[in-house]
Amino acid sequence: MLITKKGYKLSNSQLLDFGIIGFILTMPFKIQINSLFLIISALLWIVSGRALSDLKSLLKFKLYQLYILLYSLYIVGLLYSTNMQAAFSELELKVSLLLLPPILHSLFSQGRAKNRYLFIFVLACFIAAVSSLFMIFYKIYFLDMYRQPNQPLQIDWVYFSFHLPKQINFHAPYFSMYVMLSIFILAHWILKEVNNGQTWKILLGLVTIFFFFTFNVLLSSRTALVSGTIILLIGSIAYFFSKKRYSQAGLVLSLSSILICSLYFNTPYLRRKLEGGTGITQRQQLWRAGFELIKDTPFIGVGPGDTKDRLAVQYSRMGLSSEAKNRLDPHNQYIQMFLALGVMGILVYTVCLLYLLFTSLRNSSYLLTAFVLLYILCGTTESVFNSQKGVVLFAFIAGVLAFREREVQFESSFS
Numbered sequence: 001m002l003i004t005k006k007g008y009k010l011s012n013s014q015l016l017d018f019g020i021i022g023f024i025l026t027m028p029f030k031i032q033i034n035s036l037f038l039i040i041s042a043l044l045w046i047v048s049g050r051a052l053s054d055l056k057s058l059l060k061f062k063l064y065q066l067y068i069l070l071y072s073l074y075i076v077g078l079l080y081s082t083n084m085q086a087a088f089s090e091l092e093l094k095v096s097l098l099l100l101p102p103i104l105h106s107l108f109s110q111g112r113a114k115n116r117y118l119f120i121f122v123l124a125c126f127i128a129a130v131s132s133l134f135m136i137f138y139k140i141y142f143l144d145m146y147r148q149p150n151q152p153l154q155i156d157w158v159y160f161s162f163h164l165p166k167q168i169n170f171h172a173p174y175f176s177m178y179v180m181l182s183i184f185i186l187a188h189w190i191l192k193e194v195n196n197g198q199t200w201k202i203l204l205g206l207v208t209i210f211f212f213f214t215f216n217v218l219l220s221s222r223t224a225l226v227s228g229t230i231i232l233l234i235g236s237i238a239y240f241f242s243k244k245r246y247s248q249a250g251l252v253l254s255l256s257s258i259l260i261c262s263l264y265f266n267t268p269y270l271r272r273k274l275e276g277g278t279g280i281t282q283r284q285q286l287w288r289a290g291f292e293l294i295k296d297t298p299f300i301g302v303g304p305g306d307t308k309d310r311l312a313v314q315y316s317r318m319g320l321s322s323e324a325k326n327r328l329d330p331h332n333q334y335i336q337m338f339l340a341l342g343v344m345g346i347l348v349y350t351v352c353l354l355y356l357l358f359t360s361l362r363n364s365s366y367l368l369t370a371f372v373l374l375y376i377l378c379g380t381t382e383s384v385f386n387s388q389k390g391v392v393l394f395a396f397i398a399g400v401l402a403f404r405e406r407e408v409q410f411e412s413s414f415s
Contacts, residue, residue, distance in 0.1 A: 012048040013110045019044050020107065024120045027396070028128035028170060028178055031388050038096060038392075045103045054106040063355055063402055067097050070348045073341050077304040087305025090340075093388055096395040104399040114400050118185050121396070125182040126208070128168055128175070129215045135167040136160065161220045161269035173382045174389040176221035180228035181371060181397070183212050187232060188367045191239055210259075217263040220270035227377040229260065231370050239366075283331050283381060286323065289314040290330035294338050301342035311339075329386055333379035336386050349385070356402060368401040 019041035026034040045051055058064045074091055081087035108114060139145040140155055146163065148156035165172040190205040216225050233256055240249035264271060273279070293302060293310055302310045308327045315324035330336050338346040353376055360368040375384060375394060384390035 012044065012050075013107070013112075016041060016044045016048060016103070017107060017112060020103065020117070021120055024117060024396070025124045025127075027121065027389075027392060028124055028175070029168060034392065035388075038099065041103055042099050045106060048106070050106050051102070054102045054109070057109070058102045058105050058403065061403055063352070063398070064101055066348060066352045066355065067101070070094075070345075070352065071098055073345050073348060074304050077301070077341060080300065081303030081305030083303075083305040083309055085305070086308065087303065090304040093386075094391055096392045100392070100395040101399040101403055104396075105403050108403075117400055122182045122185050122208075125178050125212070128170065129179065129212065132164055132167040132170075133215070136164055157267070158269045158272065161218050161267070164218055171387070171389070172219050172221045173224060173378065174384075174387060174393075176216055176219045176224035176228075177374065177378055177384070177390075177393065179212050179216045179219070180224050180232075180374060181393070183209050183216075183228065183232060184367060184370045184374075186212070187236065188370075191236070213259070214263060217267050217270055220267065220273055222270075222273055223378050223381040224374065225270075228374055229256075231373050235366060235370055282323070285318065285320055286311075286328060286330045287332055287335055289318055289320070289323075290332065290335035290339050294335070297342065298338075299342045299344075301338065301340045301345060304340045307336065307340050329383045331382055333383050333385050336383040356398065360402075365401060368397070371397050371401070 019037060023034060023037035023041055026037055045054075071091075071094055074087075074094060077090075078084065078087050104117070136146070140147065140160075146156050146159040147154055151157060165175045186205045186209050190202055190209075193201050193205070213229075216228075219225070233253070236252050237249045240246070240252065264274075289311060293314055296302075308329065311330065312324045312327050315321075315328070330339065334346060334350075337349045353372060357369065357372045357376070360366070360372060378384050382390070385394065
């Protein structure tokens, strides 16, 4: 317990709550700051005296057991990785998978509301998006960068979209995932509010969704944008059909089609990427290189510390000098996992995803379903579980939505 200068007592639970809020608010920003808040939260959780009981409670969950098994495979991978520094970096990268669920579980068992953390995440993404826009418009109109006289607002929109996520050093595919998840959260909340008749809340939610969607189009990250839009449309229409609100389903489909077409035809960078297939050929080469290496060691993989080294050598053999120089990952999580940990790794990782998906469907936890589908699809074009932004997103959302006192039921996030 901490006593402030004014004599106000802060309990261990409140301190831990502040730590997690700091962690969530910094998720879209610098990795170092976000990791610092995770460390602070972990220390607060440990000194609270609840760590042992929380872990015992969480170990009853099959999902958490799968997390431990997957992490254990990375530990075993140390035995046959030659690049030990990279292998230990992988362990450090994945540690949030073990830490976040019990910390969040501890807070929820003490009465903290899950919805609150989800909306803080939405707020963090909103701040990140507004910050990116402010910084790039400052550079355009005050530093005279990214200008094109014959374009709308005298902006070179191709450069605008390309450099937009770089303003806060956030890789576009992950930024797009975060924003799309914020849209899911808001849409799920709006569908709940429709029954409550809170018109101003619904309008506020719709305006925020429009902002996020427009921002996502400007980011022009195809996989998260396209797959997320399809998931959102199908989910919304299915909901209205289940309630026999056919006119509302038709209205959603019509307005969405108009919005999508309008944004598509007025976003040059997105249109160029979709029509020209930018990056597809390169990804196919990266995937081929990954498959060639998998053939050599399919059972145990090359080791979590050696994937980039072995890929760089393979790229050079295939004449991909730029890819070798930049030490690119295969841009596919399933190839990445298979390559690093072999058959057992890809099997455990796939079981984790499918377990989350089928259990969420069985228990009508539609927000979790939408997130898992998005994560699965984005994993086809990005190594989402091999990035700090991707791992903490997975650990956070699963920690908020997937764990409760009884594992046989998943809690609806807004029930």
